[in-house]
Amino acid sequence: xxxxxxxxxxxxxxxxxxxxxxxxxxxxxxxxxxxxxxxxxxxxxxxxxxxxxxxxxxxxxxxxxxxxxxxxxxxxxxxxxxxxxxxxxxxxxxxxxxxxxxxxxxxxxxxxxxxxxxxxxxxxxxxxxxxxxxxxxxxxxx
Amino acid sequence: xxxxxxxxxxxxxxxxxxxxxxxxxxxxxxxxxxxxxxxxxxxxxxxxxxxxxxxxxxxxxxxxxxxxxxxxxxxxxxxxxxxxxxxxxxxxxxxxxxxxxxxxxxxxxxxxxxxxxxxxxxxxxxxxxxxxxxxxxxxxxxxxxxxxxxxxxxxxxxxxxxxxxxxxxxxxxxxxxxxxxxxxxxxxxxxxxxxxxxxxxxxxxxxxxxxxxxxxxxxxxxxxxxxxxxxxxxxxxxxxxxxxxxxxxxxxxxxxxxxxxxxxxxxxxxxxxxxxxxxxxxxxxxxxxxxxxxxxxxxxxxxxxxxxxxxxxxxxxxxxxxxxxxxxxxxxxxxxxxxxxxxxxxxxxxxxxxxxxxxxxxxxxxxxxxxxxxxxxxxxxxxxxxx
Numbered sequence: 001x002x003x004x005x006x007x008x009x010x011x012x013x014x015x016x017x018x019x020x021x022x023x024x025x026x027x028x029x030x031x032x033x034x035x036x037x038x039x040x041x042x043x044x045x046x047x048x049x050x051x052x053x054x055x056x057x058x059x060x061x062x063x064x065x066x067x068x069x070x071x072x073x074x075x076x077x078x079x080x081x082x083x084x085x086x087x088x089x090x091x092x093x094x095x096x097x098x099x100x101x102x103x104x105x106x107x108x109x110x111x112x113x114x115x116x117x118x119x120x121x122x123x124x125x126x127x128x129x130x131x132x133x134x135x136x137x138x139x140x141x142x
Numbered sequence: 143x144x145x146x147x148x149x150x151x152x153x154x155x156x157x158x159x160x161x162x163x164x165x166x167x168x169x170x171x172x173x174x175x176x177x178x179x180x181x182x183x184x185x186x187x188x189x190x191x192x193x194x195x196x197x198x199x200x201x202x203x204x205x206x207x208x209x210x211x212x213x214x215x216x217x218x219x220x221x222x223x224x225x226x227x228x229x230x231x232x233x234x235x236x237x238x239x240x241x242x243x244x245x246x247x248x249x250x251x252x253x254x255x256x257x258x259x260x261x262x263x264x265x266x267x268x269x270x271x272x273x274x275x276x277x278x279x280x281x282x283x284x285x286x287x288x289x290x291x292x293x294x295x296x297x298x299x300x301x302x303x304x305x306x307x308x309x310x311x312x313x314x315x316x317x318x319x320x321x322x323x324x325x326x327x328x329x330x331x332x333x334x335x336x337x338x339x340x341x342x343x344x345x346x347x348x349x350x351x352x353x354x355x356x357x358x359x360x361x362x363x364x365x366x367x368x369x370x371x372x373x374x375x376x377x378x379x380x381x382x383x384x385x386x387x388x389x390x391x392x393x394x395x396x397x398x399x400x401x402x403x404x405x406x407x408x409x410x411x412x413x414x415x416x417x418x419x420x421x422x423x424x425x426x427x428x429x430x431x432x433x434x435x436x437x438x439x440x441x442x443x444x445x446x447x448x449x450x451x452x453x454x455x456x457x458x459x460x461x462x463x464x465x466x467x468x469x470x471x472x473x474x475x476x477x478x479x480x481x482x483x484x485x486x487x488x489x490x491x492x493x494x495x496x497x498x499x500x501x502x503x504x505x506x507x508x509x510x511x512x513x514x515x516x517x518x519x520x521x522x523x524x525x526x527x528x529x
Contacts, residue, residue, distance in 0.1 A: 011280075011282075012280075013280075014276060014280040015275050015276055015279070015280075016276065017275075017276060019276070020276040020277070045277075045391075046274065046276070046277045046391070046392075071295065071396070072291040072292070072294045072295035072298070072396060073291060073294060074287050074290035074291050074294060074342045074343055074344075074345075075340075075342070075343040076282065076283070076284070076287050076290075076341075076342045076343075077339070077340045077341055077342065077343070078284060078286065078341045078342065079282055079284065080267070080269075080270045080279075080282060080283070080284045081267070081282075083282075084282035087282075090282065092281050092282065092283050092287050092291070092342075093291075094291060094390070094391060094396075102391055102392075103277065103391060104274075104277065104278045104281050104283070104390075104391050105281055106281050106282070117294065117295065117298045128280075134280050134281075
C-alpha cells in the first residue's frame with residue numbers, strides 16, 4: 001500500500017493563506033501546480049507575487065510532472081506534536097522537481113526509510129483532516 | 143568602515159541553566175547590570191538599547207518593554223529578530239549608532255527563560271515557527287530536522303563522519319566543565335554522543351544544544367570612553383552580515399551558506415585573514431554547524447572542518463581554540479542568548495585571566511552567529527588592542 005499511515009487517521013490539514021490558496025486548491029484536486037514566470041520562464045516555489053529572479057509580477061500557474069529527486073532527507077524520531085509523534089519514524093525530504101523548484105515533503109510508502117540522496121521520486125496526494133490533500137512523494141517504482 | 147571606531151566596554155551573563163525564580167526580563171536585567179558593573183558604568187549612562195525576541199514572554203514591543211523595565215528612556219531602541227544571528231547583528235547596529243552619534247552608550251542584551259518559563263510542549267510548539275507555516279510545517283518538521291537535512295547533504299558531499307560530529311560535542315563539553323558558570327559539570331565521550339537518543343537522523347540528542355534559562359549582555363561605545371572603564375575593552379576590528387534565506391527549502395545551497403560572505407566582509411574590514419585568528423567562538427546549535435562555519439570562514443579547508451575538531455586542534459591549548467566556554471551545545475542556549483555568550487566569552491578571553499580555560503594566545507578573536515537554518519549570518523572580529 002502506498003500510504004500505510006492513513007491507518008492511523010488523518011494528520012492535520014495545511015494552514016492556507018492568500019498566497020497559498022491556488023496551490024492548495026489544485027492539491028485538493030490531486031494536481032501539483034507551481035508558478036512559472038511569464039518574463040523569464042523560471043518556475044518558482046513557494047508561491048508569491050514577484051519572481052525572485054527578475055521581479056516580474058506576471059506568472060502563470062502551471063501543472064508540473066510530479067517527478068523529481070531527493071536532494072536530502074532526515075528520518076524523524078522526535079516530532080513537533082502528538083499527531084506526528086504517533087507516526088515516527090517518518091521521513092522528511094527536500095525534493096528537487098524536474099522543472100527546477102525545490103519543495104519539502106514526506107517520503108511515504110513501505111520502503112520510505114530506505115530512502116537515499118539522489119533517489120527518483122514521484123508525487124502522490126495524502127488525505128488530511130477535513131478532506132484536504134497534501135502533495136507527498138514515494139520512491140519511483142513503488 | 144567601523145574598524146577602530148567602536149569598543150565593547152563591558153560584558154555580563156545572567157545565572158544560567160534552570161533559573162525558575164527569575165523571569166526572562168529579570169535574566170536580561172541581571173546580565174545588563176553585570177555588564178555595566180564590568181564596564182564601570184551606571185544604568186543612567188545608557189542612551190541606546192537593543193534586544194532580540196522572547197518566545198516565553200512574547201511582548202509586542204520587547205525593546206521598549208525592556209527599556210521601561212530597566213528605567214531607561216533611550217534615544218535609540220529596537221528589538222531585532224534574526225534568530226541566533228541577532229546578537230551579532232545587534233553589535234553591528236549598535237556600532238553604527240555610536241559612530242553616527244545616535245547614541246553614546248548602547249546596551250545590548252538577549253536571552254529568555256526558555257527552560258523553565260514554558261512547558262516542554264509549549265517550547266517545542268514555539269520552535270515550529272522556524273518552519274514555513276504553509277509549505278514546511280504540514281510535513282512535521284522540528285528545528286533539528288532542518289539541520290539534520292543539512293547534515294545529511296554535507297556528509298554526502300564531503301564525507302564528514304558521524305564521529306566528527308560527535309567530537310564537536312565532546313570538545314564543547316570539555317570546555318564547559320572548566321567554566322565556573324556552566325550548568326554542565328561532567329565530561330561526555332564520542333560513544334555517549336553516538337549512543338544518545340536519535341532525534342532526526344543523523345543527529346542524536348547530544349548533537350543538539352539543550353534549552354536553558356540564560357541572558358547575556360554587552361556595552362557598546364566609542365573609544366574616547368576607553369580610559370574611564372573598569373576593565374580593558376575589546377576593539378571592534380571587523381564585522382559583516384549576510385542573509386540568504388529563512389526557510390531551508392529556499393536555501394540557495396545546502397553546502398554553501400552566507401558565512402562566506404559575512405566572513406569576507408569582516409576580514410576585509412579588519413585587514414586580517416583566517417590565519418591571524420587566535421581563537422574563535424562559533425555558533426553551534428547542532429554539531430554540524432561549527433564544522434560548516436569553520437570551513438566557510440577559512441579556518442579549515444572545505445570538507446575538513448570535522449577533522450579540525452576531531453584532531454584536538456580546537457582545544458584550549460590547541461592551535462585554534464574554538465568555543466572556549468562550551469558553546470550552545472554545553473554552556474547555554476536561550477533563544478538569542480546563544481550567540482551573545484560567544485561574544486561575552488571572546489571579550490573575557492581577550493582580556494586574559496580566565497584561569498582553567500584561558501587560551502594562551504589571545505590578541506585576535508573571531509565570533510560567528512547564525513540564525514534560522516544557517517540563514518542569517520554575522521561574523522565579528524575583535525582585537526585586544528586597537529588595530
